[in-house]
Amino acid sequence: xxxxxxxxxxxxxxxxxxxxxxxxxxxxxxxxxxxxxxxxxxxxxxxxxxxxxxxxxxxxxxxxxxxxxxxxxxxxxxxxxxxxxxxxxxxxxxxxxxxxxxxxxxxxxxxxxxxxxxx
Amino acid sequence: xxxxxxxxxxxxxxxxxxxxxxxxxxxxxxxxxxxxxxxxxxxxxxxxxxxxxxxxxxxxxxxxxxxxxxxxxxxxxxxxxxxxxxxxxxxxxxxxxxxxxxxxxxxxxxxxxxxxxxxxxxxxxxxxxxxxxxxxxxxxxxxxxxxxxxxxxxxxxxxxxxxxxxxxxxxxxxxxxxxxxxxxxxxxxxxxxxxxxxxxxxxxxxxxxxxxxxxxxxxxxxxxxxxxxxxxxxxxxxxxxxxxxxxxxxxxxxxxxxxxxxxxxxxxxxxxxxxxxxxxxxxxxxxxxxxxxxxxxxxxxxxxxxxxxxxxxxxxxxxxxxxxxxxxxxxxxxxxxxxxxxxxxxxxxxxxxxxxxxxxxxxxxxxxxxxxxxxxxxxxxxx
Numbered sequence: 001x002x003x004x005x006x007x008x009x010x011x012x013x014x015x016x017x018x019x020x021x022x023x024x025x026x027x028x029x030x031x032x033x034x035x036x037x038x039x040x041x042x043x044x045x046x047x048x049x050x051x052x053x054x055x056x057x058x059x060x061x062x063x064x065x066x067x068x069x070x071x072x073x074x075x076x077x078x079x080x081x082x083x084x085x086x087x088x089x090x091x092x093x094x095x096x097x098x099x100x101x102x103x104x105x106x107x108x109x110x111x112x113x114x115x116x117x118x119x
Numbered sequence: 120x121x122x123x124x125x126x127x128x129x130x131x132x133x134x135x136x137x138x139x140x141x142x143x144x145x146x147x148x149x150x151x152x153x154x155x156x157x158x159x160x161x162x163x164x165x166x167x168x169x170x171x172x173x174x175x176x177x178x179x180x181x182x183x184x185x186x187x188x189x190x191x192x193x194x195x196x197x198x199x200x201x202x203x204x205x206x207x208x209x210x211x212x213x214x215x216x217x218x219x220x221x222x223x224x225x226x227x228x229x230x231x232x233x234x235x236x237x238x239x240x241x242x243x244x245x246x247x248x249x250x251x252x253x254x255x256x257x258x259x260x261x262x263x264x265x266x267x268x269x270x271x272x273x274x275x276x277x278x279x280x281x282x283x284x285x286x287x288x289x290x291x292x293x294x295x296x297x298x299x300x301x302x303x304x305x306x307x308x309x310x311x312x313x314x315x316x317x318x319x320x321x322x323x324x325x326x327x328x329x330x331x332x333x334x335x336x337x338x339x340x341x342x343x344x345x346x347x348x349x350x351x352x353x354x355x356x357x358x359x360x361x362x363x364x365x366x367x368x369x370x371x372x373x374x375x376x377x378x379x380x381x382x383x384x385x386x387x388x389x390x391x392x393x394x395x396x397x398x399x400x401x402x403x404x405x406x407x408x409x410x411x412x413x414x415x416x417x418x419x420x421x422x423x424x425x426x427x428x429x430x431x432x433x434x435x436x437x438x439x440x441x442x443x444x445x446x447x448x449x450x451x452x453x454x455x456x457x458x459x460x461x462x463x464x465x466x467x468x469x470x471x472x473x474x475x476x477x478x479x480x481x482x483x484x485x486x487x488x489x490x491x492x493x494x495x496x497x498x499x500x501x502x
Binding site: 031032033035045047048050051053054055056085088108109111113116 | 210211212215216218219222223224291293295296297298299302303307308313314315316317318320321329330334436437
């Protein structure tokens with residue numbers, strides 16, 4: 001399933017999640033470039049898409065969410081504040097009443113440095 | 120052998136030797152691949168209506184609305200609008216494609232339902248945009264071969280720091296997930312399949328399995344009831360067929376060169392055009408034998424080059440406003456307008472509008488004797 005399909009599924013599922021007021025199962029993952037990091041609200045904006053059909057996904061990042069860096073060894077833990085715009089990340093996430101919530105974040109590289117496609 | 124068999128063999132030989140015409144498939148397709156190409160053309164030519172999913176925002180009603188001349192897959196007269204925000208040196212990415220505000224493509228048409236709901240005639244470009252670009256519709260012949268060129272081949276031409284001191288410093292663009300880009304005037308999109316899937320939604324408002332939602336109107340949700348067709352509006356099967364058609368379109372065979380055009384091909388190399396417009400690329404391994412290990416007369420390195428401030432418009436991915444992908448020149452003879460926004464009416468004008476990394480070749484062109492300039496243009500008109 002490609003990234004935007006996942007995103008769009010998430011968009012479709014969001015109203016259901018609102019109604020249910022419960023976390024739902026992870027929607028696999030989304031991969032894209034960080035647009036913004038807000039440490040005060042612990043939120044991330046990730047730009048992703050297919051071709052020119054681009055979307056921005058806003059994610060809450062609870063303090064308990066594992067954030068790792070692929071380049072810094074074998075998934076070395078890093079802090080939310082170390083993520084920067086232009087970082088390429090892979091996020092697994094789910095929907096809650098308050099919006100999308102990250103379950104795990106992996107920084108896989110920087111846009112300008114290039115990132116090999118994931119298997 | 121009877122005369123009949125000889126005649127039959129001659130006809131077959133003539134057909135095999137026939138040079139690919141615009142709209143033909145690449146040679147060597149299997150029966151199944153050819154059938155998918157033919158069926159894909161039907162999807163490519165299909166005009167959508169609001170009842171079939173068109174819009175609510177759109178630029179065209181069919182792929183062939185904009186890629187139509189002289190046949191499906193060719194050039195179009197349409198011009199569309201892209202907008203982004205460029206903030207170098209800021210805390211965020213230098214380029215914001217305005218995805219949160221409906222960008223980067225801002226559609227020029229709306230369906231009656233959206234017009235009635237919002238009172239708009241097109242998607243408004245938000246004030247955050249720092250530039251609005253016009254984009255013409257290029258032909259898409261031979262793009263499947265470009266899709267099949269390995270990343271390593273493209274990257275082998277990159278020289279971002281101009282270490283060879285030739286004044287040309289092509290660099291790669293990257294998609295949002297870090298993959299190498301190659302399609303689009305800013306080389307943003309990595310694969311033809313993704314370009315097509317995105318284009319169905321962005322250009323026609325046709326949702327599909329890869330892009331199953333309509334997005335927003337300048338960042339605001341679609342008003343209820345303005346998109347009554349159920350999603351996805353294009354099936355996976357039809358998306359795959361359209362992909363097959365685009366992927367398998369052959370590049371038009373260059374015309375036979377006159378002695379003047381042959382001289383022009385030499386001038387093309389002498390003045391340095393070939394520094395960016397690399398005459399031939401080679402495809403790599405590919406599941407489709409007709410695209411595997413083929414030479415393609417792309418006349419492009421598929422990299423970004425600084426073309427100077429006069430041509431600058433939007434940023435896109437890593438591409439700055441000044442940077443554009445080297446336009447493939449295959450099929451150039453079919454173009455009615457030249458450069459990314461069609462501002463040049465002739466190939467000569469397009470050459471003279473080159474600046475930045477193209478300035479040296481432009482100046483050398485300008486200094487040529489008239490006969491050599493004419494020869495170079497004659498060569499371009501054979502592509």
